[in-house]
Amino acid sequence: MPAAAVYIYGSGAGPRGAIDNEWRASEESAGTLFLVLSPSGEARVEATLGEASTTELDLYELDHVVEYLSGIGRPMYLDITQLPYALWAPLLKAALDVPQALHVVYRAPNEYVESDFNERGVLFDLSETIRGVRPLPGFAKISAEHEDNKLVVPLLGFEGNRLGYIVETVQEPAESVHPVVGVPGYRLDYPFSAWAGNQDPLADGFMFRRVRFAKASCPFSVFGLLEDIARDEDDPYLIVAPIGTRPHGVGAILFALTNPGRVEIVYDHPVPREDAARGVHRVCTYDISGFLLDRAADESRVDH
Structure with a gap:
């Protein structure tokens, strides 16, 4: 990680x-800053930069978040491992409006805890409950009821109940x-587990x-696949439901x-079980700014 960067991550219990x-x-001695985000509400975080005082950020006020991140003035590494979607998704949106390079970091778990339920399709007990479908901060959309050509694209994980809930809620x-x-x-076995966990709703239609x-x-x-689906x-x-892996999200x-x-x-805003995942299998880093710059360059060449 560059010495002049800022590493942004969520505080939380448990080893992950x-x-x-x-x-x-070691990173701090090399000059890296650490920005710790502590959730203080559904769409609010307390941001603590190094030894500095804490600033509360309302993630519905993205202009304020952009201003705060711009004031740090460093390349950003956003670790989404511990942050819920309602926090990291608007942070990602705000960070893309900051004139600094952005990388996303995800620490994939070493294992998931198997479910105690002897029930068809329930392999892993990952969520305590589902709060319900509602927009992520910064991603509210006006109803698309007028659209005749709509497709629902759920990005699947292990929990088939979430797929069933999404399909029932969007009513397509x-x-x-x-x-x-x-x-x-x-x-190697995870795709089979995902298929087994979703087998009942996948049979519908x-x-x-x-x-x-x-x-x-x-x-x-998955970005490229969504482009392919839109073209084909x-x-x-497209109504996209990111209910699977964080990178797909x-x-x-x-x-x-x-x-x-x-x-x-x-x-659908699930409430994750604290002990659902254990350890760190690998650390993945994604060059978001580089990807978007390359994509813009490719589109420019096509236009000309």
């Missing part, structure tokens, strides 16, 4: 929420649902016939931000 103290001390025909499974997965695949650990893979299906209005958010008139993000 913690930053290694020795690593942090099952024939318009194009699910995405993370293939290859972080581990023969959804399984329309399943597409994108690398589970790559936001840019005659430029539909990043790709969905980026796609929505770069296609604001044709994409809607739908999220």
